């Protein structure tokens with residue numbers, strides 16, 4: 001009766017990975033719409049393949065046509081995905097403390113805990 005044991009357990013990290021990948025796709029989609037060259041490169045690809053191709057094959061100029069905000073988000077998303085791969089996802093990059101699940105739910109590409117984030121923002125101002 002209870003067959004839930006066979007169902008794969010979806011962890012927070014799995015869900016965040018999905019979120020990050022779809023955010024990344026959204027940004028790349030936007031890029032493809034804005035940049036004719038990018039459209040040429042990405043036009044023949046499945047949206048699911050697009051994410052893999054884009055950051056490797058797209059030249060820096062193309063990325064520069066994105067708003068600075070989007071480039072920054074894309075970089076954060078890339079970092080977060082890399083940290084998922086290495087098993088460091090969810091730990092603050094500055095102090096190493098574990099980020100609360102709510103923070104990750106709200107901002108899947110958060111790399112710092114709230115106090116460190118404000119400290120970083122003050123530093124970069």
Ligand SMILES: [Zn+2]
Pocket residue numbers: 092093094095096097112113114115116117
């Ligand atoms: Zn921290």
